[in-house]
Amino acid sequence: MYLKKNIKIYKYIMKTALSNKTEYELFKDFEKLSFDKFKSHHKYYEDLMGVFYTFIYVVPLCFNIYTLFYIQLPQFIIAFIIAFMTEGFLFVNSHLYLHETMLIDFQYKTISSPWAYYHHYVNQMIYSQIPFSYRMSADKAFLFLDICCYFFNVDKYVYALLYILLLIEYISHEYMHSTRKFHYISFNPLSSKFILIHYIMNELQRLTLIDYITHLKEHHREKSKNMHLTIDWLDLKVPIVCHLQELLGITEFKYFKNILKILNGTDEAIFVANKMNIKAKVEIFVVRCWFMLKISLIIYLLSYVRFYNSTPILPTLFIYNTVLRCIHLFVKYYIEYFNPFTLTAM
Ligand SMILES: [Zn+2]
Numbered sequence: 001m002y003l004k005k006n007i008k009i010y011k012y013i014m015k016t017a018l019s020n021k022t023e024y025e026l027f028k029d030f031e032k033l034s035f036d037k038f039k040s041h042h043k044y045y046e047d048l049m050g051v052f053y054t055f056i057y058v059v060p061l062c063f064n065i066y067t068l069f070y071i072q073l074p075q076f077i078i079a080f081i082i083a084f085m086t087e088g089f090l091f092v093n094s095h096l097y098l099h100e101t102m103l104i105d106f107q108y109k110t111i112s113s114p115w116a117y118y119h120h121y122v123n124q125m126i127y128s129q130i131p132f133s134y135r136m137s138a139d140k141a142f143l144f145l146d147i148c149c150y151f152f153n154v155d156k157y158v159y160a161l162l163y164i165l166l167l168i169e170y171i172s173h174e175y176m177h178s179t180r181k182f183h184y185i186s187f188n189p190l191s192s193k194f195i196l197i198h199y200i201m202n203e204l205q206r207l208t209l210i211d212y213i214t215h216l217k218e219h220h221r222e223k224s225k226n227m228h229l230t231i232d233w234l235d236l237k238v239p240i241v242c243h244l245q246e247l248l249g250i251t252e253f254k255y256f257k258n259i260l261k262i263l264n265g266t267d268e269a270i271f272v273a274n275k276m277n278i279k280a281k282v283e284i285f286v287v288r289c290w291f292m293l294k295i296s297l298i299i300y301l302l303s304y305v306r307f308y309n310s311t312p313i314l315p316t317l318f319i320y321n322t323v324l325r326c327i328h329l330f331v332k333y334y335i336e337y338f339n340p341f342t343l344t345a346m
Pocket residue numbers: 095099120219
């Protein structure tokens with residue numbers, strides 16, 4: 001099934017393999033072909049993902065906003081500051097995880113984090129072109145986060161704020177990479193281009209909490225060949241603390257490259273490990289475990305924050321989120337199994 005679905009790509013790769021193209025040029029061809037397949041695949045399921053998004057993100061979002069009606073103002077301010085700082089640490093972690101897997105992928109000519117890879121190195125607009133599919137692509141990470149928060153008994157106010165901030169962070173990236181001003185004009189709150197998103201993002205930009213010009217200039221400066229030089233790890237920047245978070249990002253990325261021995265550019269290391277995909281899978285597995293360990297640790301520390309009159313997250317919300325996320329992931333894997341859209345270049 002897998003081979004049959006990708007026969008066109010294999011034929012193309014075989015044809016170009018006989019040409020005079022360098023390995024990098026061949027990889028670029030593969031990148032383009034697999035991207036087209038990826039995009040049309042997600043475009044086809046975009047409406048379905050919109051339905052999932054409404055139930056999995058919009059409904060809990062409303063619930064979390066409602067929860068916050070019962071918090072007192074001083075508690076709200078403290079909870080907000082804590083959630084905001086935590087969000088940054090969680091985000092740096094997830095972002096590093098994606099760049100680390102991309103770096104491993106690139107060595108082995110695979111694309112195992114397609115959303116991140118295509119966004120960074122093929123088409124930056126991909127998130128805003130198929131927004132519901134993009135927003136749903138984070139479901140596994142949100143599921144893991146929910147499980148951690150529930151089992152470590154995180155305070156429900158802190159959880160509610162963290163949830164809202166993570167969602168804003170996530171959508172801000174999509175917004176930063178879109179033809180902003182003209183698209184987010186819908187008055188339908190369930191539309192991916194809901195006008196409120198535009199106002200929230202504009203306000204964040206005005207407060208310099210997000211800065212899309214720096215993001216495009218700094219974070220997206222490198223092409224895939226130079227992905228090891230990536231900097232500027234945060235999208236949503238908490239004043240002062242963001243410098244510490246950025247430093248953590250830079251330090252971990254440096255040590256990660258040291259371990260992988262990618263110090264003098266991917267140019268030299270590129271494709272040396274051809275056809276060693278088992279090794280790539282092991283490396284990605286280790287990076288994933290490291291990522292989950294750090295997330296668990298952050299949430300564990302967060303669980304010490306307690307507010308008067310508050311309780312841990314409600315089991316109903318947790319069960320609702322978890323069941324729906326599992327259904328979504330099941331449907332996603334079922335569809336992808338029969339319509340694979342990424343593959344190893346050779
Ligand atoms: Zn990035």
